[in-house]
Amino acid sequence: AQSVTQLGSHVSVSEGALVLLRCNYSSSVPPYLFWYVQYPNQGLQLLLKYTSAATLVKGINGFEAEFKKSETSFHLTKPSAHMSDAAEYFCAVNGAGNMLTFGGGTRLMVKP
């Protein structure tokens, strides 16, 4: 079985501030982990993925995430938020089998 918990359904930051979106997972096998972003009325765009190589993963648009096995976490960060980062963010795990299990999502709001 696999599951994902995203802490905080809504996160608000000021433009230029640090972005931190939290993701904890459970998986019966070594997981592959993903972060996706969804803009209104659009599909999901892959930000970054962890596939058992380096634990610190860099993605697009300045985002990065660190895999911490001891904490079963895969938090997403960005040093400086931009207005264009406002969107819904989903963490997903691909454990046993070939299906992705998603968290409930975190809506990021960026204040000017």
Add this chain to the structure above:
Amino acid sequence: DAGVTQSPTHLIKTRGQQVTLRCSPKSGHDTVSWYQQALGQGPQFIFQYYEEEERQRGNFPDRFSGHQFPNYSSELNVNALLLGDSALYLCASSPGGRNYGYTFGSGTRLTVV
């Protein structure tokens, strides 16, 4: 390079009707998965097709069925529509293997009235 293409983009159906949604995977991808995303929630896995066979299925009733064609495109069929089937239906393709990030289409917004 075209990504994942889904049609139609929007659809309105009446309870009890049947609907077919279509998906063309990204070039080079042979595996197609379907997800249902209800408003304000994360996507839920419906099923996955590979080599024209359903390879894995999520917790969805038999009213949800699918098909994959030799060119890897896929259809999702839903029979006896319920109001609760209203959602964004997302198609994702991949070249197979767990370590690939799935490429998602923009989805089909289904409204059941």
